[in-house]
Amino acid sequence: MTADPTEDCLPGNTKVTREDWLRVAMELLVEDGVSEVKILTIGDRLGVSRSSFYWYFKSRKDLLAQLLAEWERTNTGILIAHTRLPAEDIIDAVNGFFLCVVDPAGFNHRLDFAVREWARRDPQVRAVIDRSDTARTRALAQMFARHGYPPEEADIRARVLYYQQIGYYALELNETLEERLARVPAYLQAFTGVCPRPEQVTWFRDRARAFAAV
Helix, strand or coil: CCCCCCCCECCCCCCCCHHHHHHHHHHHHHHHCHHHCCHHHHHHHHCECHHHHHHCCCCHHHHHHHHHHHHHHHHHHHHHHHHCCCCCCHHHHHHHHHHHHHCCCCCCHHHHHHHHHHHCCCHHHHHHHHHHHHHHHHHHHHHHHHCCCCHHHHHHHHHHHHHHHHHHHHCCCCCCHHHHHHCHHHHHHHHHCCCCCHHHHHHHHHHHHHHHHC
16 A cells, blocks of 8 residues: 655645645756756655655656656646637737736746756757747747738747747846836737737736736
């Protein structure tokens, strides 16, 4: 009979779940890199012994595989889901896409770059990154195509939008929220070729400010 994973918890701890192990593993990945994602380190943070780890994972290699799958499910899944939100026109569609990067519970850019750094040292992780980048740009291209853009133009606009967003975080620009929001009308027009209506700009700004206030 397999032992209960809570048996090795230190006094006062509640049940430690698979999601807890993955959450702390992600924190370590973001803070210190994949080399520091260690069973003992995670257990120390959770206040449990390493034996409870084996209730959920076969090995550290299994943990890393599940961690990568969770990144793909969340970051890539969230981004793609936002390209498919209902939208009356392309401006509304791009606004919907941008919600995933202003929502604190949405796209996690720090995690994304931690995984990309991991991929520099692991060809298998690099392959997953490439697969995700392809899926993300394809979803954006499909978003543009649904709003009447020819296939080649939809593909290029998708790449410009996606590469700009990823590059924005890579540069670690020190801009305030209001500085970014002031550029929203010009960004929307540059990405789509369409001049946004004032109420569409206001809609996005209001939601971005609401997320920032949380």
